[in-house]
Amino acid sequence: MEKHDICIKNETIEYELTYKQMKSIRMKVRQGKLIVSAPYFTPLSYIEKCIEQYASQFLSQLKNYEAYALYKDQGFVDIFQQRYSLVLRDIGMKKCQRHGQELYVYHHHIEKCVEDYLKEILYCYIEEKIIGYLAYDFDLDMPKIEIKKYKGRWGSCFYNENKVTFHLSLVHLEKDLIDYVIVHELTHFLQANHSALFYQEIEKRMPDYKQRIKRLKEKHI
Numbered sequence: 001m002e003k004h005d006i007c008i009k010n011e012t013i014e015y016e017l018t019y020k021q022m023k024s025i026r027m028k029v030r031q032g033k034l035i036v037s038a039p040y041f042t043p044l045s046y047i048e049k050c051i052e053q054y055a056s057q058f059l060s061q062l063k064n065y066e067a068y069a070l071y072k073d074q075g076f077v078d079i080f081q082q083r084y085s086l087v088l089r090d091i092g093m094k095k096c097q098r099h100g101q102e103l104y105v106y107h108h109h110i111e112k113c114v115e116d117y118l119k120e121i122l123y124c125y126i127e128e129k130i131i132g133y134l135a136y137d138f139d140l141d142m143p144k145i146e147i148k149k150y151k152g153r154w155g156s157c158f159y160n161e162n163k164v165t166f167h168l169s170l171v172h173l174e175k176d177l178i179d180y181v182i183v184h185e186l187t188h189f190l191q192a193n194h195s196a197l198f199y200q201e202i203e204k205r206m207p208d209y210k211q212r213i214k215r216l217k218e219k220h221i
C-alpha cells in the first residue's frame with residue numbers, strides 16, 4: 001500500500017493506493033479515507049485522472065466523515081447516537097460501565113474492551129427487537145444472531161442456516177435505523193432477493209422505510 005496526496009478543488013486529499021491483479025481502477029471511502037485499488041503497472045497520472053473524474057461522488061463523503069469513536073483515554077464512543085467520553089480506570093478487568101455521559105473502561109486494551117461491551121449492547125438490543133417482531137410482524141422461528149465487523153454492509157441473512165448477522169457499527173446509529181436493518185434481514189426469510197415483492201413486505205411492516213434507507217446511506221460503515 002502506498003500513500004499519496006492529490007489536490008482537488010484546492011483541497012489536498014490523502015489516499016491509499018494498492019496495486020492488485022484486477023481489470024479496472026476501484027475507489028471507495030472507508031472511515032473517512034479514500035482507498036484506491038488499481039491494476040498492476042497503471043501509471044499514477046492515469047489513476048489520478050480517474051480520481052479527479054469521480055471526485056464529486058466521494059468528496060462530500062470525505063468531508064462529512066465524523067468518526068463514531070476514538071478509542072483512547074479521554075476519547076469517545078457513540079452508542080445509539082449518544083456520545084460518551086471514555087475514562088480509563090485500569091484495574092485489569094475487561095469491563096466497561098456507563099456513568100452518565102462517561103464510559104469507564106477498566107482495562108488498558110481500550111478498543112477491545114469497549115468493542116466487547118458494544119457487541120453485548122447491540123446483541124441485546126437486536127435480540128429484544130427480533131423477539132418483538134416475531135411476536136407481531138413475522139411468522140418465523142427465532143434466528144441465530146451474530147454481531148460482526150463487516151466490510152461495507154450492515155447486515156446479512158443466511159436463511160438456510162436460520163441466522164442473521166449484523167455489523168457492530170450499527171451500535172453507533174439511531175435505533176430507528178438499526179430497526180430498519182433488522183426488518184430488512186428478517187424479510188429475507190420471506191424473499192431472498194431485493195425484488196419489488198421484498199420491498200412490499202418491508203413496507204407492510206415499516207411504511208417509512210424509504211426515508212430510513214436514505215438516512216442510512218448517509219452513514220459510513
Ligand SMILES: [Zn+2]
Nearest residue numbers: 184185188194
Ligand atoms: Zn438485503
